[in-house]
Amino acid sequence: MSVRKPLPRWADLILLPLINLCAAFFVCGVVVWIIGENPWVALMVMIKGAFVYPGSLGYTLYYTTNFIFTGLAVATAFHANLFNIGGEGQAYVGSLGILLATALFAPYLPSIFVILLCIVCSALMGAAWALIPGYLQAKRGSHVVITTIMFNFLASALMVWLLAGPLIQIGQQSPQSDLIPESAHLPSAETFFGWFGLDIVSSPLNLSFILALIALFVFWMLIWKTRLGYEIRAVGKNQDAANYAGINVSRTIIITMTISGAFAGLLAINEVMGVQHRAILNFTAGYGFTGIAVALMGRNHPIGIFFASLLFGALFQGGAELDFEFKSITRDMVLLIQGMIILFSGALAYMFNPALSRILTRVWKGGKQDD
Amino acid sequence: MIDFFFQVLWALDATLRVATPLMLCAMAGIFSERSGIVDISLEGKLLSGAFVAAAIASLTGSAWLGLGGAICASVLMSLLHGFACITHKGDQVVSGVAINFLASGLTVILGIAIFKRGGQTPTLSSDERFRPIELWFVDILDNLPILGSVYRELVSGHSLLVYIALICVPVASFILYRTRFGLRLRAVGESPIAVDSAGVSVTWLRYRALIVGGVFCGIAGAYLSISHGANFVREMSAGKGYIALAAVIFGNWRPISAFWACLMFGFLDAITSRLQGVDLPIIGEIPSQLMVALPYIMTIILLSGFIGRPSPPSAIGLPYRK
Numbered sequence: 258m259s260v261r262k263p264l265p266r267w268a269d270l271i272l273l274p275l276i277n278l279c280a281a282f283f284v285c286g287v288v289v290w291i292i293g294e295n296p297w298v299a300l301m302v303m304i305k306g307a308f309v310y311p312g313s314l315g316y317t318l319y320y321t322t323n324f325i326f327t328g329l330a331v332a333t334a335f336h337a338n339l340f341n342i343g344g345e346g347q348a349y350v351g352s353l354g355i356l357l358a359t360a361l362f363a364p365y366l367p368s369i370f371v372i373l374l375c376i377v378c379s380a381l382m383g384a385a386w387a388l389i390p391g392y393l394q395a396k397r398g399s400h401v402v403i404t405t406i407m408f409n410f411l412a413s414a415l416m417v418w419l420l421a422g423p424l425i426q427i428g429q430q431s432p433q434s435d436l437i438p439e440s441a442h443l444p445s446a447e448t449f450f451g452w453f454g455l456d457i458v459s460s461p462l463n464l465s466f467i468l469a470l471i472a473l474f475v476f477w478m479l480i481w482k483t484r485l486g487y488e489i490r491a492v493g494k495n496q497d498a499a500n501y502a503g504i505n506v507s508r509t510i511i512i513t514m515t516i517s518g519a520f521a522g523l524l525a526i527n528e529v530m531g532v533q534h535r536a537i538l539n540f541t542a543g544y545g546f547t548g549i550a551v552a553l554m555g556r557n558h559p560i561g562i563f564f565a566s567l568l569f570g571a572l573f574q575g576g577a578e579l580d581f582e583f584k585s586i587t588r589d590m591v592l593l594i595q596g597m598i599i600l601f602s603g604a605l606a607y608m609f610n611p612a613l614s615r616i617l618t619r620v621w622k623g624g625k626q627d628d
Numbered sequence: 629m630i631d632f633f634f635q636v637l638w639a640l641d642a643t644l645r646v647a648t649p650l651m652l653c654a655m656a657g658i659f660s661e662r663s664g665i666v667d668i669s670l671e672g673k674l675l676s677g678a679f680v681a682a683a684i685a686s687l688t689g690s691a692w693l694g695l696g697g698a699i700c701a702s703v704l705m706s707l708l709h710g711f712a713c714i715t716h717k718g719d720q721v722v723s724g725v726a727i728n729f730l731a732s733g734l735t736v737i738l739g740i741a742i743f744k745r746g747g748q749t750p751t752l753s754s755d756e757r758f759r760p761i762e763l764w765f766v767d768i769l770d771n772l773p774i775l776g777s778v779y780r781e782l783v784s785g786h787s788l789l790v791y792i793a794l795i796c797v798p799v800a801s802f803i804l805y806r807t808r809f810g811l812r813l814r815a816v817g818e819s820p821i822a823v824d825s826a827g828v829s830v831t832w833l834r835y836r837a838l839i840v841g842g843v844f845c846g847i848a849g850a851y852l853s854i855s856h857g858a859n860f861v862r863e864m865s866a867g868k869g870y871i872a873l874a875a876v877i878f879g880n881w882r883p884i885s886a887f888w889a890c891l892m893f894g895f896l897d898a899i900t901s902r903l904q905g906v907d908l909p910i911i912g913e914i915p916s917q918l919m920v921a922l923p924y925i926m927t928i929i930l931l932s933g934f935i936g937r938p939s940p941p942s943a944i945g946l947p948y949r950k
Contacts, residue, residue, distance in 0.1 A: 288734070292741040340721050399931035399938070400945075402721050403877065406668065406870055407924040414921035422915070549725055589736040589747070596729030600708075604718030604726055 264614050274554060274561075274602055276609050281597035288593060292585055299579065299586060306578025307571035315446055315460025321570030322462075322527045325469040327548025328566055329476050330383075330521035332557040334401075336480055337513040338493035343390060343405030344521040345545025346412030347383040351522030352529045352536040353416075354378030356424065359437045368440040375441055376468070376526055383522015384515040386412060391514025395507035401514065409545075420538055434536040443531040463531035465523075472520060473559040479516070489513050521545060550595050553603040569595070633774070637781045639898050644786065645856060647894025648793045649674065652848035653872030654879070654886040655800040656841035660706075662804065662881055663837035664817040664943040668724035669709050670845060671869025672731030677702040677849020679735035682749040682860035683742060685756045685853075694756075694854050695789075699846030705731065706842030710835045717947035728869075736862050747862040749853070758787040758855040787855040792847060801883040803840075813837050817941035820948040830948045845869075874927040880938055893923045 264273065286296035307317045327344040334341035341347075358378040363371050390404035421432040446462040480486040491499040492509045500506050528540045547569055554568070555561030576591035601608075653670045660667035677698035685694030705727055712723040736747040743749050763784035770776040804810040812833055816823045820830045852868075853860045871893055879886025900919040907913050931938055 288737065292737070340719075342721075342725070393928070393932045397932040399928075399933065400940075402666070402668070403873070404928055404931060407874065407928050410867065410870070410924045411921050411928075414917040414924075418915050418917035546725070546729070549722070553722065585741045585744070586737065587740060589733055589740070591733075592729055593733030593737060596726050596731075596733055599722060599729060600712065600726035604712035604720075604723035605716050606718065608716050 264610065264617065268613065268617060270556065273606075273609065273613060274556065276613065277602040277606065278554070278598065280609070281594065281601040284597050284601075285590070285594050289586060289590070294583055294586055299583065299590070302578050302582045303572065303575030305575075307575035310578075312458035312460045313574060315458065315462040317567070317570040317574040318446075318466055319461040319463070319527070319532070319570070320573040321566045322466045322469045322531075323524050323544040324547055324551045324566035324569045325473060325562060326520055326524040326527070327545050328551030328555060328562040329472055329548075329559075330517045330545075331548045331552035332555065332562060333476065333480075333489075333517040333520060334513060335552055335557050336486075336493050337489045337510060338496075339391075339394065339510065339513060339517075340402045341387065341390075341405055341514065341517045341521075342402055342549065343387060343408045343412075343518070343545070344524075344548045345541050345543070346405070346409035347386045347518040347521035348524035348541045348545050349409075349412045349416050350386045351379040351383040351525035352540070353419070354380070354382035354522065355437065355441070355525055355529045356434055356536060357382075359441045363438040363440055366440075371438075371441045372443065372530070375530060376523070379522045379525045379529075380519035381522070383525075384519040387514045387518025387521070388511065391511040391518075394514070395510040413539075416536075417538065420536060424536070426535070432538045436535050437529065441530055442534055443526070445531070461532045463527065465527040465531045468523065468526060472523060473563055476520070476562075477559040485509075485512065521548070547595060550599045550603070553606075554598060634777070634781075637777065639895070639902065641782050642898035643891060643895040644782070644790060645894075646897045647890045648790045648856070649848040649851050649868050650872045650875055650890040650894060651793045651797060651887055652844045652851070653869055654875040654890050655796050655883060656844035656848075657873050657876040658800065658804070658879075658881055658883055658886060659813070659837045659844070660841040661876060661944055662817045662941055663813050663834045664820060664941055664946065664948070665709070665713060665834055665838060666720040666724065666945045667709070667838075667841065668721060668870070668873060669705065669727035669731075670841075670872055671865055671867070672724075672728035673702040673705045673842060673845035674849045674852070674869045674872075675728075675731040675735055675863070675865040676705055677846040678853040678864055679739060679749070679849070679860045681846075681850035682752065682853035683739070685752055686743075686750050686859070689756050691756055691758050691850075691854050695758075695847065695850045698850040699843050702846030702849060703839055703842035706838040706845075707835070710838045713947060714831055714834050714838075717949065720945055720947075732863060735860070739860065739862070749860040751859045752854060756854070757858060758789050758851075760785045760787055787851070789847060789851040789855045793851070796844060796847075797883055797887045800844075804883060809836070814941075817943055820943050824948070824950065834948075871923055874923055877938060877940075878927055878930055881940060896922050 289296040289299050306313055308314055327348065330344045330347065331341055355375045355378060358375045359371065362374050386408060390401050390408055393399045393404050394401040417432065420434060424434045426433055426435045443464045447457055447459045449464060450457050480489065488504045488509045491502065491504055492506055496506050524544060529536055533540060551562055551565040551569055555565035572591050572594055576588040579590055580587050653674055657667050657670055680701035681694040681698035684697035685691050709723055709727055712718040713720040739747045739749060766780050766784050769779045804814060812823060812828055816830055816833050823833065824830050852864055875886050875889035875893055878889035896919055900916050903914055903919065904916050
């Protein structure tokens with residue numbers, strides 16, 4: 258085998274992910290076709306459901322907000338070559354931070370401070386939930402993949418116990434917390450645009466979308482513009498080299514996991530403060546796991562993560578539309594698409610690499626001969 | 629006293645039923661992880677096995693065909709895992725996550741497409757399932773005082789798949805420690821380069837380990853949907869694959885120890901429903917969520933090296949590059 262030239266940067270960053278995405282959609286299309294529906298029609302229904310119908314864009318961006326947070330969580334850990342599967346649990350307990358902050362501060366402080374404190378507390382709770390797996394990985398050598406999976410289950414058990422027991426709304430049967438005070442509600446997009454006299458269709462989209470955009474920027478600053486980010490990436494590339502360069506590897510691992518958990522914890526802001534106004538059972542609904550697909554597709558870069566989140570937001574919102582239009586395909590299709598995307602742009606990321614580089618080399622050479 | 633005796637007997641009986649899929653999945657996990665492949669896709673294989681078993685059993689009316697189908701489906705998932713992380717050297721955890729997603733999606737999509745019951749399969753009649761079987765001499769041994777009841781309640785009266793699972797454990801142990809294949813499999817998980825330089829194919833060896841694991845998970849899936857249960861329900865694996873993975877770690881990647889871990893986790897599960905609302909002396913009522921969380925808590929404590937030292941295969945998680 259001859260030594261092949263690496264792919265040009267643009268092909269590696271844009272063409273290859275696109276090919277992987279197309280492959281994932283193609284396989285899902287085949288499944289739809291086998292079931293006896295028209296994949297093209299299904300795709301059109303999803304696109305319409307995600308962007309065209311009134312209010313649908315708001316829903317899409319609301320989902321996007323969640324995926325930005327969980328995608329950032331996974332991506333932060335990826336930069337240190339750690340795999341945080343625990344976004345789900347970290348986001349789940351993040352809601353406890355909000356409940357705590359509202360209980361402590363809402364009676365005494367003006368709304369804006371309550372909201373800020375809620376944001377800090379939810380991030381802290383998420384961070385705390387990731388801190389232990391991070392510590393165990395760094396100091397005791399237990400693998401963070403396994404421990405974060407376990408911590409998801411622990412979070413789930415803890416939240417069921419809290420929401421059905423100590424935190425249950427008085428006089429309620431279903432496991433959910435009390436409503437949080439109004440001063441901690443985040444204005445919805447409808448309200449926000451209303452301040453400027455604009456009238457938009459009601460949707461769950463709220464100001465946490467802005468917070469998500471800020472988080473993307475913070476993530477970019479952190480990873481590429483700070484000393485800590487450099488340390489994180491160095492540890493991710495080669496722990497021994499990082500250690501030799503004087504970087505405290507275990508400290509970096511612990512900090513990375515905490516930041517990762519903090520990003521995941523912010524998801525609770527969107528759900529609890531923006532939409533539900535209370536903690537309900539399973540409000541994380543798999544968003545934490547979708548973050549893995551988002552980070553993989555977005556290549557751990559904020560711009561990529563934004564577009565990948567948008568894609569998954571559209572998939573979640575458009576997928577719901579499938580329920581209404583088809584008898585035999587439902588929103589569960591989204592799970593399959595997610596699986597395929599993780600498979601093709603994660604595990605099989607470089608499957609098309611040799612073929613693509615061969616084609617590109619040929620095209621490039623062909624062009625040269627024409628000159 | 630007699631009452632307490634039967635309580636214990638029933639709890640152990642329930643333990644065995646709950647632990648069966650765990651044991652099979654744990655053996656699958658041991659084969660795959662001992663060969664150096666991280667296997668968090670146990671959950672997905674279990675789920676797809678459960679779905680295919682119930683679907684085929686209800687379409688053909690044969691539990692055996694269901695079992696065969698479950699094994700095929702689960703092995704296919706294993707091969708996909710292998711294709712991604714052995715052939716293409718992809719990340720094993722990512723590939724496992726992908727398979728779990730594929731399994732949750734596909735089982736429901738196909739279930740709705742075929743049976744139109746919102747993802748469930750039709751309830752199977754008793755001859756389409758693996759029914760409890762009475763072992764020999766139950767009636768004769770009944771005359772013995774304690775032994776008779778133990779034999780009737782605990783040993784006899786399980787479905788064939790439970791006995792298969794119990795046999796799988798020593799068989800797995802035998803294969804791993806007493807056969808040439810097992811020796812090579814353990815070697816490839818410790819030092820693939822040594823195996824390779826001895827002229828044995830690392831790729832083929834790891835594929836075989838995954839296939840064996842697929843067979844185990846397929847049987848476990850069939851047990852869930854056509855033996856323990858009578859139909860497939862969405863997400864019916866409900867984290868059992870992960871508990872099995874915890875049992876693998878708890879058993880320090882050894883079949884017999886993992887078997888005891890499965891029984892312990894099964895026992896916790898079995899007594900959880902019994903302890904609900906019961907006031908125990910001194911400690912009072914135990915929240916059932918604590919019992920649910922206990923296997924994970926114990927595994928985390930174990931993993932953190934506070935009791936004993938876990939010794940995972942050294943080459944685990946690393947794709948082999950020549």
